[in-house]
Amino acid sequence: MRYKAAKRHTIDFVFVLMLFLIFSISSLAVVYIGSQVYSSTVETMDDKFNQNVVMDYLIEKVRQTDAENCISVENVNGTDVLCLHEKYGDKDYTTYIYEDENKLKELFISDEEIFSAQKGQAVMDVDSVSFSVEKSLLTVEITTGGETRTAYASIVGGQDYEAQ
DSSP states (O other): OOOOOOOOOHHHHHHHHHHHHHHHHHHHHHHHHHHHHHHHHHHHHHHHHHHHHHHHHHHHHHHHHTTTTTHHHHHETTEEEEEEEETTEEEEEEEEEEETTTTTEEEEEETTTTTOOOSSSEEEEOOOEEEETTTTTEEEEEEETTTTEEEEESSSSSBBBBOO
16 A cells, blocks of 8 residues: 655745744834834833932932022023022032033032033033022922923022022
């Protein structure tokens, strides 16, 4: 008794090859979409983290300096500047916090020196920052990544100033 050898058709091979090709392309598409979602999620989380860090940094600086008439907001060349006044020994110093060239900057100088925005140390990238003090309530508004966030801090002593 002889068994007949099964005839192999080209279509069998092509069908398996096409099935494998479709599976491979689908797998690559899923991996690509997943990487895009991951990248977007990481970018969003970084933006939120940076906003939180900037806001926490500013509020902590205010709390460290919170004493009678030690916090003020000034408008220097059209820029809101948060001024934190301190006394070390017999000298008066001021910490200036402001936005310059899309960077949040801090400058700590003696009151005998003249404020210059270019001298400040860059702390973090921001789009804009505005400050205002009204009836011992400091309002800080920060825009980063196109999203604006506002924080309020009750202060012991502050001079009234409304942002322009």
